[in-house]
Structures are given as structure tokens and as C-alpha cells.
Amino acid sequence: MAAMRVVCFLILLTLAPFIRAQQSLTIDSCLLLSRDHYPMTRQLDIWRRLGQRQTRQLNTNWLPGITINGQATIQSDVTSVTLPNIPGLPTITPPNKDQYKFYAEGSQMLYDGGSIHQQKVLSSLQNEAEQWKVEADLFKIKEKTIQTYFGVLLLQEQINVLALSSKDLDALYDKTKVAFEAKASSGYQLYLVEAEKEKLQQRLIELNAQKLAALHVLESMIGREIPANTQLTKPQKIPINNDLNRPELKILNLSQRIFEVQNKLVKTKSIPRLSAFGQAGYANPALNFLKNEFQWYYIGGLRLNWNLSSLYTTGSEKKISLLNKDLASLQEETFIYNINLQQIQQIQETQKNEALLRSDQRLLELRTRIRTASKLQYDNGTLTLSDYLKDLNAEESARSNQLIHELSFLQSIYLTNHLHGNQ
Numbered sequence: 001m002a003a004m005r006v007v008c009f010l011i012l013l014t015l016a017p018f019i020r021a022q023q024s025l026t027i028d029s030c031l032l033l034s035r036d037h038y039p040m041t042r043q044l045d046i047w048r049r050l051g052q053r054q055t056r057q058l059n060t061n062w063l064p065g066i067t068i069n070g071q072a073t074i075q076s077d078v079t080s081v082t083l084p085n086i087p088g089l090p091t092i093t094p095p096n097k098d099q100y101k102f103y104a105e106g107s108q109m110l111y112d113g114g115s116i117h118q119q120k121v122l123s124s125l126q127n128e129a130e131q132w133k134v135e136a137d138l139f140k141i142k143e144k145t146i147q148t149y150f151g152v153l154l155l156q157e158q159i160n161v162l163a164l165s166s167k168d169l170d171a172l173y174d175k176t177k178v179a180f181e182a183k184a185s186s187g188y189q190l191y192l193v194e195a196e197k198e199k200l201q202q203r204l205i206e207l208n209a210q211k212l213a214a215l216h217v218l219e220s221m222i223g224r225e226i227p228a229n230t231q232l233t234k235p236q237k238i239p240i241n242n243d244l245n246r247p248e249l250k251i252l253n254l255s256q257r258i259f260e261v262q263n264k265l266v267k268t269k270s271i272p273r274l275s276a277f278g279q280a281g282y283a284n285p286a287l288n289f290l291k292n293e294f295q296w297y298y299i300g301g302l303r304l305n306w307n308l309s310s311l312y313t314t315g316s317e318k319k320i321s322l323l324n325k326d327l328a329s330l331q332e333e334t335f336i337y338n339i340n341l342q343q344i345q346q347i348q349e350t351q352k353n354e355a356l357l358r359s360d361q362r363l364l365e366l367r368t369r370i371r372t373a374s375k376l377q378y379d380n381g382t383l384t385l386s387d388y389l390k391d392l393n394a395e396e397s398a399r400s401n402q403l404i405h406e407l408s409f410l411q412s413i414y415l416t417n418h419l420h421g422n423q
Contacts, residue, residue, distance in 0.1 A: 023230045027149045027414070030222050034145040035138055037223030043134045051127035058120045062109060070102040079289070095285045096292055103281020107303070113271030114264070122261045129254040135247040141221070143418055148218050150411040153232045155211040157403045162204055165396045169197050172392075176385070189385045196389055235410050238417070240350075244339065245421035252332040259325035266317040269310040275303050339419065346416045353409035360402035367391075367398040 035041060080094035109116075173193045179185040212228075219226050278300035286295035374391040377383035 023227055024233050025226065025230050026233045027146065027235050030145055030149050030218065031142055033222035033224060034141055037221065038138060038141050040134055040137050044131055047127055047131045047134070051124060054123045054127065055120055058116060058123060061112075061116045065107045066104065067106075068104045072098070072100050074098045093290070093292060095289050099284060100294070101281060101283040103279055103283065105277065105279040107275050107277040109273070109275050110302075111272075111274040113268040113273065115268040115271075118261055118265040118268060122258065122265060125254055125258045125261060129251055129258065132247045132250040132254065136251065139247050139418075139421070143415070145218075145221055146411065146414050146418060148214065148221060149232065150407055150414075152211060152214045152218055153234065154404065154407050155207055155214060156232055157234070157407065158400060159204060159207050159211065161396060161399050161403060162200060162207070164399075165392070166197070166200055166204075168392060169193065169200060173197060192385055192389070196393075234407075235414065237410065238413060240413060240416050241422040242343075242420060243422060244336065246335075246339065247421065248335055249332060249421075252328050252335065255328040256325050256332075259321045259328065263318055263321040263325075266314055266321065269307065270314050272304055272306040275305075277301060277303050342419055343416070346412060346419055350409065350412040350416060353405050353412055356405040357402070357409050360398070360405050364395070364398045364402050367395040371395040 075097045078095045078097055173190075176185065176190050176193050180187060180190045215226050278298065280296075280298040282294060282296055284294040285291055286297040287299070288295070371391045371394070374383055374388045378385065378388040
């Protein structure tokens, strides 16, 4: 058992450099990383906490209101009563012109006509709309991430295709060099192959530079360093989801609901408010204003408030809310109309790439057969090196075209799902 562990350890130790070398990156991980790295993502948590604070703030309207007041006044005149001098009748002394009052007053809302509830609903909807606005910005980042990822992937796969062609040219160069050194062929053929090798190296240099630049863009988007040996994974074909889940639609739908709640809130302005109140204090004079001394007192009861002036503007405010709702509804209809137009174009692009991909498969098979046959003829001396190189380049071109159309097809699927808000 111990020997087996030692063997497993040695195997893992041997494969460690290769495991490290085979780093990979997927489009799904890039989409998640780009979303987390985008600075605006942090606004979502702030809006959620802000919504909770606003709800708690509105709930305080149901808590008792307490105020402490004090006043000291001096008056130019006071109430006085002149009575005839009748034996046994006490003399009524008018109150002092300087008066003092210190009291605490508490009130408790009993009925507000539904105003606080509608304000809480309105605040919640507005906060949710702000969060979806952030999602709309993140939606744009997703599209850029998809395009950047497939751009890097295309360059990576083109480099791989050229690497295969490079192996064929290296083998051909070695064979031609041996023939040249054996005086079996002229230097023309050797130089011709060498020129093809140099041309391929130039293409590799250009593609590697483009890939490096594109990788830097992708690094900035996902907030992670991507090692040079990282291989981007080719995505699998995924089904197209035509359900419309765009964040802009969420915003427009919430806008309509907001205007509906605003309309309900307007109605509550013309409903009477009922509250209970109580007052306790220390004053001179107190409730008995004819008694010139400091006394404790209290008073309590119910209070009805009805703001009739709101009736002047209620009708106009209702119409404004309804018009705004109709406007949001038309904006939603227009947005869906434009999405449908883009969907038609995107589906056509997907179908075109799928058709080209089927043709590419057949064309590549033919080019591979032609190149195999031409190599045989070249080895037998019945075909010139120039003609063989043309067939070799034609096969490489067919393989590159197949790769381009395959990645374009996959990208069009991802962009179609993204267009509907399902990516």
C-alpha cells in the first residue's frame, strides 16, 4: 500500500508541470468574472440596503410622535371679568400678563387612508427599478465579454491551425534540404519551401501579437491576469432560448407599476386622517386660566384632519400618472418591436454560418484528399513543388475557414441568447 502511494506521488510530481501548463478558461467563467469586476456591480448591494432603510424609515410613521414644547409670553391684555361687589362672592383676579407653558405632546396615527402603505410600495418599486438599471448596464458588459472571448478564441485556433501547417512545412523542408545536399534537387526548391516557412512565421507573429492585445482587453474586463499558456475552451453548442428576459423590459414594466401606485397615492391625499393625541404639561396659567399659579395639567382625545385643498389637484395628478403609464407602455412595445427586428437579423446570421459550416466540412475533406494526392505525386516526381505548396495552402485555408465559420456560428448563438436576456 505504501509503495502504491509512493508511485502515485511520483506520477503526480512528474505530471505537475504539464498540469500547470494546461490552464484553461471558459466563456461562462469570463461572464461571471466580468460581471463581478465591473464597478457598477457594487451598486446592487447599496441599492438593496438603501431599499431596506427606506422601508424602515416609512414604518416609523406608525410610531407615536412625541414633541416637547415650552413658551414664555407677555401679553398686552388679558381676560378680566367685572362683577358687582356681592358679599360672599369671591373676587375674580385676572391672570398675569406674563404666562408660561411647558408641555409634552404625543400623537398616534390611527388611520392614514392607506398613504403609508402606498409610499412603501412605491419606494420598493423605485428601488427595484434602480437595481434593474444597473443590470441593464451589466447587460452591455456581457455582450462585450462574449465578443472579446470569441475574438481571442478565433486567434488562438488560427494559431493552432498554422502550427499544424508549420509541421508539414518543417517535414517538407527537411526532405528538400536532404535532396539539395545530395545534389538531387536545385536550390530553387529549398528556397521556395524556406520562403513559405518564413511567410508562415510572419503570420504567426502577427496573430500572436493580436492575441496578446486581445488577451489584455479580456484581462481588464475580468479583473484577472491570464497566463500566456492559457487555452480558451471552445464553447459547446447550446440551444437558443427565445424567451424575452431583457432588463430594459423589467424597467419599463416597473415604470408602469410605479405610475399605478402613484395614482393610488394621489387618491389617499383626499382621504381624512384620524389620530389620537395627548398633552401633559406644567403651566401658569394652566387649563384654569383664572388661577394665577403653576399647575400640572393633561388633555387627550382624537384628531381628524381632512385636507380639502388636495381636491383641487387630485384629478390633474391622476391624469398625469395615467399618461405616464401609457407612455411607458408604448416604450415597452417599441422596445419589443426593435428586439424582434434584431432577432430576425441574428437568426439569419446563425443560419448562414450553420450552412457554411456544413459546406466547410465537405470542402475540407476534399482539400485534404487533394493535398494527400498531390503529395504522393510530388514524391513520385510527377508534380512540381509549387503546385504541391498551393494544395497545402489551400487545405490550410479551408481549415481556417471552417474554424472561422464554426466560431461565428457559436458566437451568433450566444449573442442570440444574449439579445433575449438569456445568457
